[in-house]
Amino acid sequence: MKASSRHGRLHPTWLPSWLPTWLTSWLCLALFLLAFLALEPSVTLSSALADDIKLPPPLTDGGPGIFTVLKKRSSAPGGDFSAAEVSLEELSTVLWAASGLNRSQTGWTVPMAEGLEPYVKIYVVGPNGVFLYQWADHSLSEISNKNIKAEISDQAFVRRAWYNLLFISDKEVTTKLEHGKGLADNYIQVLVGAMTQDVYLAAAALNLGARYIHSVKADVIKDALKIGPDDYPVALMMLGK
Numbered sequence: 001m002k003a004s005s006r007h008g009r010l011h012p013t014w015l016p017s018w019l020p021t022w023l024t025s026w027l028c029l030a031l032f033l034l035a036f037l038a039l040e041p042s043v044t045l046s047s048a049l050a051d052d053i054k055l056p057p058p059l060t061d062g063g064p065g066i067f068t069v070l071k072k073r074s075s076a077p078g079g080d081f082s083a084a085e086v087s088l089e090e091l092s093t094v095l096w097a098a099s100g101l102n103r104s105q106t107g108w109t110v111p112m113a114e115g116l117e118p119y120v121k122i123y124v125v126g127p128n129g130v131f132l133y134q135w136a137d138h139s140l141s142e143i144s145n146k147n148i149k150a151e152i153s154d155q156a157f158v159r160r161a162w163y164n165l166l167f168i169s170d171k172e173v174t175t176k177l178e179h180g181k182g183l184a185d186n187y188i189q190v191l192v193g194a195m196t197q198d199v200y201l202a203a204a205a206l207n208l209g210a211r212y213i214h215s216v217k218a219d220v221i222k223d224a225l226k227i228g229p230d231d232y233p234v235a236l237m238m239l240g241k
């Protein structure tokens with residue numbers, strides 16, 4: 001930035017010279033603050049204050065094309081996850097891809113048997129606690145403020161991912177099935193397949209690492225999340241950088 005000397009002080013040449021020095025200083029300070037705010041790093045769960053968190057809008061446009069993403073899809077080796085934070089914007093997009101609304105209030109990114117609402121819930125296990133993804137208003141509800149990443153799988157590397165997404169059955173919803181009454185468990189497994197593939201694809205598009213993990217500690221998770229006796233964790237997805 002060019003500056004000239006006026007009254008013994010630096011005065012930017014792009015501001016009119018008739019402006020008093022005190023006003024010039026205030027204008028510079030205001031511009032500096034604006035630039036600082038514009039460069040502010042992405043919000044993350046660890047910096048969000050509220051217990052329940054309204055997620056920022058997911059990325060629903062742009063990015064690489066579906067075939068480019070399919071060529072990239074792979075499981076990141078468990079030992080490759082770094083300590084780098086996943087932003088709330090990135091998490092928002094991955095959760096939306098996994099089971100967000102994509103048309104009206106009854107259309108989701110993944111297909112649901114008999115058009116029911118999602119009968120698998122996604123819990124986000126992060127460094128600051130456990131949160132339930134609420135697809136209806138794209139928000140997170142706090143379930144616990146404990147970091148349980150190290151307790152939910154026999155595979156120790158799971159704790160390395162910034163987030164672990166837990167996929168938990170919701171049998172209350174499957175009681176609404178009319179034709180597929182005896183198929184609830186099959187439908188739950190199919191849905192987790194669709195959801196986790198969407199997580200893989202969204203992660204590939206965002207240059208995040210993801211890995212499907214089937215070996216989860218059901219008892220620990222049921223206890224920590226206080227889920228009903230009929231429900232169970234199906235799998236988890238590691239999500240990180």
Ligand SMILES: Cc1cc2nc3c(=O)[nH]c(=O)nc-3n(C[C@H](O)[C@H](O)[C@H](O)COP(=O)(O)O)c2cc1C
Pocket residue numbers: 073074075076078155211212213214215
């Ligand atoms: C049903 C299923 C269960 C899996 N369980 C585990 C697991 O418990 N632990 C693990 O590290 N990876 C697990 N994976 C990831 C696979 O090991 C991985 O997908 C496989 O090595 C192929 O690699 P790719 O996904 O990069 O193609 C599982 C994958 C699937 C589909």
